[in-house]
Amino acid sequence: MAVSRLTAAVCRQFQRVVTVSSHTQPQCATQAFSRFHLCQRRQTYDSWWFRSSMNNRALHTSCVRKGLEEFFDLPENWGEQTVKSGAPWTAKQLRVKSNEDLHKLWYVLLKEKNMLLTVEQEAKRQRLPMPSPERLKKVERSMKRLDTIVTEREDALRLLQTGQERGRPGEWRRNVFGKTFWYRFKEHPIPWYLNSRYKRRRFFEPSHVAPYTRLSLEKYLRSKMRKDKRQKRNQKRLAAMFPKKTALA
């Protein structure tokens, strides 16, 4: 059932997002079997699923699986000045979707983004305005929100299982200038004691730099104090300029 859902989802064409629902049926896949050359491996593996009695509901989508044609819009939109497009996916709508759905949705959005970028480049080449450029923004926002949801889920799982707050390891270190910063670890094939370039990096402050850390801390505290005082002063001035009173009725 999971596999049939996958093929059915691959069949469907999406713009905003994938319609990955559990009742999509792969009848489309059976009819389009001869044309479907991209996922042939999956087709031959799963073909016996499609003929079972439970998968007999009618499918109402059209599939675009024609290779390079996926880089172009639907033929009826060619030459139009504006193309109608729906709203982007919101984080709230994406949160109720399963991981598999999100995975499929990501690729649908990616293909749509590629198509829109092709349209944009072609419009630039022809020196014409791109039809409905807001579609690109919508797709980008949907993808960004999807990424947010996936990172949220990963963070939750990691916190639960290990208690680590960050996915990438790191630690607080002091650089040569005496500044403490969050050093993010990098992946290396050899340990640090064999890495001559890493050994040359200095994560400590030399003794002649030590007095300057205190001075820079004082400078920072002074500027913070000044900013707070300035903000309080401005708020007082605004309150004096605009005393609270009700509007005339």
Place this chain on the structure above:
Amino acid sequence: MRLTALLSMAAKAAFPRDYRYGTNRPWTIAAQRLNPPGKKRRKVFVEPIANEDWHVLRGDTVEILSGKDKGKQGKVAQVFRRRSWVILEGLNTHYRYIGRSGDYRGTYIASEAPLLLKDVTLIDPTDRKPTDIEWRYTEEGERVRVSVRTGRIIPKPVYQRRDGIIPQQWKDGPKDTSPEDTLQKTYTPSLKTLEEEVMEKMNIQEDRRPRKSYWY
């Protein structure tokens, strides 16, 4: 990561701290003419109003309390919260020529000037008189604007979207997901990451062991 941050900084339009925002959008030629890079103008002080205390919305009918068109009622076309401005349709207008080229002096049109928030008040829909407004909660828990004088609720105004779409009359395109499919819940929480779940569903077996790497 630093490269993307740099690119995003370059892409974002940067304005000086004392930039005077006007009715024109900052990227238009008119705004560039009014605010050339080297100019310095006197700072405008705006009454600080929290976002939740703002009571005039686009599409509301308001009455003007002071100015040229004092006492007239009009519909709000635009709201500038940062400067506490409200632009009404066809009121508080001054006249100017637009589209000048060569000898042709251009079309003579009326352009509206913005009004400050303290110079307008909302109108009670029932008796059409200006009132003071408060934000209160109904019995259901909804936050509504209530006129202080009469106690009647002022409904939220209906205003057309800028792209002309009316949500009730929207028809899905071939690439749009239907509302039922969008809201259908398919997520079951589990202790597997996205990658593990997808690999399970797609029957991908990863037998290779990752090579030992060092993080430092």
